[in-house]
Amino acid sequence: VDPQIAAGIRAVIDGKAKPPGSLGRIEDLALQLGMIRHPGEPRGDNAVLLVFAGDHGLVAEGVSQYPSAVTVAMVMTYLAGRATANAFATANDIDVRVIDIGVAAELPVHPKLIDAKVRMGTANAAREPAMTAEQAADALSRGYRIAVGEIKAGADIIALGEMGIGNTASSALVVHRLAPAPLDDCIGVGAGQDDAGMARKRATITKAAARSDATAPLDVLAEFGGLEIAGMAGAILGAASQRRPVIIDGFISSAAALLAIRLCPAARDYCVFAHRSAERGHDIVLHALDAKPLLDLGLRLGEGTGALLAVPLVRAAARMLTDVASLDDVLAGKI
């Protein structure tokens, strides 16, 4: 976005029928949305959540208390409309798309499932690269095209979510290399781990990190990444290319945002960070991206649940910019 237009949009916001600054963070958000769409106006009615699902070879090392089969079970739950992401989306009139970008199982054909599978889950990154460079690029490209397609079909806002047993482990490695930050600070409990499980998770991630010294974004993605992380990073770049806001969820989505922004720094301007996750490591990504999330509700589920709860704030900020009268008009009795 063009920094030159900020002052003009800020003046419009300050001139609205309210004390200047009295809408706090919503004014900052309105400014961001106004800059993204300038000289057009931001809209928020049509919001779409893209849930990217993928599995992780690291699960073979015991980084999660759940097996990869849970990824499949949750994909079926999204398709049935019975997961938390569906509930939050229904509550707030947001469409949900479920994308198989790399689930480690053949999924049944379903009218609501987008088949974008790159491979049957990643390889075990503790022993070998998670994917090839070609597969990494392919997953990015598929995410990019899906986001662009949704926007061309009318989406005003793209929200991101993911499902993938083991993906906090993969994200820890991505954040460690791209923030960068000490590896141990990037490792959290994910969906839940006891002490023995955490020790196993740490040892596995440390072993993976020792296998490669990659620091370039695409190399880090191929060595340690997840297919759903790649898909989300691609979707961020796709949304930015179409000049639409993209709402980032928690730790894993933020790792994808970090990847996208390291690939293309201008993508940062299009990212809205939804919430501060309770997952350890999230603050590291937020700090690395100079991001202050809108919500702090102790969420640590993923699925895009936090992103869904931020959609109403984005819609409100857009409407504030487009619909609210100026104070001058109100005081002059012109309303």
Added chain:
Amino acid sequence: VDPQIAAGIRAVIDGKAKPPGSLGRIEDLALQLGMIRHPGEPRGDNAVLLVFAGDHGLVAEGVSQYPSAVTVAMVMTYLAGRATANAFATANDIDVRVIDIGVAAELPVHPKLIDAKVRMGTANAAREPAMTAEQAADALSRGYRIAVGEIKAGADIIALGEMGIGNTASSALVVHRLAPAPLDDCIGVGAGQDDAGMARKRATITKAAARSDATAPLDVLAEFGGLEIAGMAGAILGAASQRRPVIIDGFISSAAALLAIRLCPAARDYCVFAHRSAERGHDIVLHALDAKPLLDLGLRLGEGTGALLAVPLVRAAARMLTDVASLDDVLAGKI
């Protein structure tokens, strides 16, 4: 609500297809909503914002940089759909009702304006009681009946807002007596004040406080209160009587909640505190009511803007409780 039912509802929430506790504050909110509606189920589709408008005789002493005429101008702006409250409500499919409970002017008849006027603004509380005990009871009763009427017409959620030049001064007095808390800690800048204005505001409020040592809720309301504060307090009691959640906005709405809860402590169970206002004194009320608001966005506008932004969270929490499958069913392949 019955504390005995909490454990059962918490068990349902813990059994949903997600790691226990992974939805943080939304789980607490779902518990509250479940308890409010037990043995029925919470709903959130139909949400209504009640904006109570009233004027303050204290304005004659210069407690605000704006004249009472701004209250009228803003009421007309709500009716025209051009205020921030309208923008936020439109963005999130929430109905808005504008209630004249005590604007100090004759307002034109308008199909969207509810005429519940008790008197033409309050008297100057620095010199005499703001209203009579009968008027205080009347304003409470009108607010109560309006909320009950909306619920009987189908509202699942009542959100509260207000407009009234001078009402942070009135609220400071109410909070000072009912929290209770030192007067000076309850006084903030409201819609904006320079140093001279703040000195004038403090002196006026101090003068009013010296006039009466009232501490009983209805006496405090009559001595220092506002008609919109009374109306909101009545609406809280009305929502509680119908077992519906009522979303409290910022400082002034919270002063009304404090009044309602001092009158009827059981009303506390029905209150959802939307956000932490930037207005000084709000934290005092929140602390007095053991309330932890959902949002912290630096808002200090009033109008119900913060309450409107919390409606989507209430809707999401309700849907989580009613729509999300159990983990047992997901793992057993029953979804």
